Structure formats: structure tokens, C-alpha cells
Amino acid sequence: MNLWWIFVASGLLTFAIRLSFIALSGRYRPPSWFVVMLPFVPITALTALIVPELLLVAGQISIGFDNPRFWAGLVAIGVAAWKRNVLLTIGCGFAALWVMQVLR
Amino acid sequence: MNDHTGERRAAFWLGVRALLPMHLGVVPFGVIYGVVALQSGIPPLAAILMSSIVFAGSAQFLIAQLVGVGAPALLMVGAAGLVNLRHALYSASVAPVLEHLPMRWKLVLSYFLTDEAYAAAIPHLLAEPRSPFAHWILLGAGFALWAGWQIATIVGVVLGAELPTDWSLDFALPLTFIAIVVPLLTDRRRIAVALAAGALAVLLAGLPYKLGLFFAAIGALALAAILPKGKAQ
Numbered sequence: 138m139n140l141w142w143i144f145v146a147s148g149l150l151t152f153a154i155r156l157s158f159i160a161l162s163g164r165y166r167p168p169s170w171f172v173v174m175l176p177f178v179p180i181t182a183l184t185a186l187i188v189p190e191l192l193l194v195a196g197q198i199s200i201g202f203d204n205p206r207f208w209a210g211l212v213a214i215g216v217a218a219w220k221r222n223v224l225l226t227i228g229c230g231f232a233a234l235w236v237m238q239v240l241r
Numbered sequence: 242m243n244d245h246t247g248e249r250r251a252a253f254w255l256g257v258r259a260l261l262p263m264h265l266g267v268v269p270f271g272v273i274y275g276v277v278a279l280q281s282g283i284p285p286l287a288a289i290l291m292s293s294i295v296f297a298g299s300a301q302f303l304i305a306q307l308v309g310v311g312a313p314a315l316l317m318v319g320a321a322g323l324v325n326l327r328h329a330l331y332s333a334s335v336a337p338v339l340e341h342l343p344m345r346w347k348l349v350l351s352y353f354l355t356d357e358a359y360a361a362a363i364p365h366l367l368a369e370p371r372s373p374f375a376h377w378i379l380l381g382a383g384f385a386l387w388a389g390w391q392i393a394t395i396v397g398v399v400l401g402a403e404l405p406t407d408w409s410l411d412f413a414l415p416l417t418f419i420a421i422v423v424p425l426l427t428d429r430r431r432i433a434v435a436l437a438a439g440a441l442a443v444l445l446a447g448l449p450y451k452l453g454l455f456f457a458a459i460g461a462l463a464l465a466a467i468l469p470k471g472k473a474q
Binding site: 157171185 | 284322334347350352412421447463466
């Protein structure tokens with residue numbers, strides 16, 4: 138088994154996935170239903186990354202006080218909606234998480 | 242004639258600054274990757290260079306684990322591709338903004354198109370898709386993540402030290418994504434689509450190779466396509 142070939146093949150495949158639509162842009166016109174969905178990509182892809190981090194503990198949904206990440210996430214969502222400030226959102230989220238971890 | 246160096250530099254640093262908070266979560270992750278890679282029997286130089294050759298955190302962890310258990314080479318490459326499948330969505334999302342660029346720019350920015358760089362740059366790209374300097378924002382975010390990831394990997398491989406885990410620094414990533422997504426939820430349709438993506442991601446979290454993330458996003462995008470645009474919705 139040659140590690141280097143595995144790395145190069147994995148790297149090329151990853152690169153090809155990231156390049157896919159970027160390389161096609163300007164060469165063909167995507168269908169309108171596709172274009173309509175594009176503005177929703179950041180909302181869907183990033184929310185799909187966020188929510189399991191907040192709700193799942195060892196694969197199980199947990200919204201009790203034994204899951205500080207859920208409550209700290211709610212605080213961060215509130216602050217983000219209210220102030221629209223990235224650093225303030227992160228700061229308040231961490232503050233809430235650490236306070237709950239200490240109190241627990 | 243102004244050569245726009247100032248605007249380019251400003252856009253590049255805007256991308257760097259948007260990405261910097263994510264280093265709180267990314268750097269410990271990179272250090273742990275370095276430690277795990279060595280434990281799996283990957284030589285130090287190979288472990289460090291994998292961070293440049295593959296440059297995808299989750300896929301690198303998976304490859305390290307699979308090397309450790311002696312999995313077949315083809316399985317490792319296939320697994321890396323599946324884990325990174327969601328990056329095709331980012332590619333589709335930024336493609337219209339990069340359409341006018343020469344191919345060398347498209348190649349470089351594709352290499353840098355990670356979860357973090359995409360998240361850091363996309364609010365600015367959505368706000369000013371016609372800006373002639375938009376691609377410099379993505380370059381700044383991508384390069385900042387790349388540099389942090391390389392340094393973290395080297396620290397993990399060379400020092401083998403693990404950062405304290407009781408501070409939960411990995412939580413910086415979901416928190417930064419929250420700070421990016423919430424201001425984008427400007428109407429009920431967007432909120433409904435986001436809630437669907439979150440619910441699907443939880444339901445599908447058991448799928449291997451992070452495929453739950455990909456299918457949750459696809460499912461929610463389908464909902465976005467069929468939901469009526471009316472203000473009442």
C-alpha cells in the first residue's frame with residue numbers, strides 16, 4: 138500500500154468536487170430551477186452543519202440542561218439575530234457554554 | 242491609472258478577518274489530526290503533507306483512521322470523496338460569482354473551497370456579487386484557513402501535544418456558522434428551509450461519511466424550490 142498515491146488520489150478527487158461547478162461556469166447555462174435554489178445553499182449547508190452539533194449528544198437528541206451546547210447555541214442564535222455581530226455572537230455563545238459547564 | 246491594489250488588498254484582508262475566529266476551532270482540530278495521523282502509523286512528513294495534498298479536515302481524519310485499521314486503498318479514496326461531496330454545493334453556489342475569472346483563478350479558489358472559507362466569504366459574495374474584487378475575499382479566507390491548518394498540523398505532528406479539551410474550543414465553528422447564517426434568514430421561506438435542513442441533518446446524522454449533511458442540504462434545497470415565494474409564506 139502506497140500512502141502517497143492514496144493522498145494524491147483523495148486530494149485530486151476532493152479538488153475535482155470543489156472545482157466541478159466552478160469549472161462549468163460560463164460554459165453552459167444551468168436550468169432555472171437550479172439557479173433559483175443557489176441562494177439557499179449557504180442557509181441549508183451551514184444549518185445542516187450547525188444543528189446536529191447543538192442537538193445531538195452521542196447520537197441522541199438531548200435538549201436538557203445536561204447538554205450545554207443546545208442552550209449556548211440558543212443564546213448565540215438570539216445574539217446573532219439581535220446584534221448581527223460575529224465576534225459578539227461567538228463571545229456570548231462561549232460565555233453561555235462555559236457558565237453552564239461550571240454550574241452543571 | 243489606478244491598478245486597484247488597495248481594493249484587492251482590502252478584499253483579501255476582509256476574507257482573512259472573516260475567517261480568523263474559526264481558527265479557535267480549526268487549530269485544535271488540526272493539532273488532534275496530527276496526533277491521530279502519527280498514532281495511525283503515518284510517517285510525520287506524510288502526515289504534514291497530507292494537509293496540503295488533501296486539505297480537507299474530516300477526510301484527513303477518516304483517511305488516518307482507515308490507514309490505522311489497514312483498509313483497502315480504494316475504500317479510503319472513495320470515503321474521502323463522499324465526505325467532501327457537499328463541497329459540490331459550495332462550488333455551485335460561488336460559480337456565478339467566479340464565472341468571469343481566468344481558469345488559473347478558478348483552480349486556485351477551488352483548492353481553497355472548504356466549509357470554513359465558503360462560510361466566511363459567502364455573506365460578502367451574496368451582498369456584492371458584482372464586485373470586481375469578490376474573488377479576493379474568498380482567496381483571503383481560503384489562504385487564512387490553509388495557513389492555520391498547516392501550522393496546526395505541524396504542531397500536532399512535531400509536539401504531539403493536545404490542547405486542553407475542557408474549554409470546548411471546537412464549539413467556535415458552530416458558533417461562527419450561527420453568526421453567519423442567522424443574519425441570512427431574512428424571511429419566513431428562508432427560515433422554513435433552514436429549519437428543514439437542520440431537522441433533516443439530525444434525522445440523517447447516522448449516515449456514514451457525513452452523507453447526512455449532503456442529503457439534508459439537498460432535501461432542504463428541494464423544499465426551497467417548491468415553496469411559494471409569496472410574502473405570506
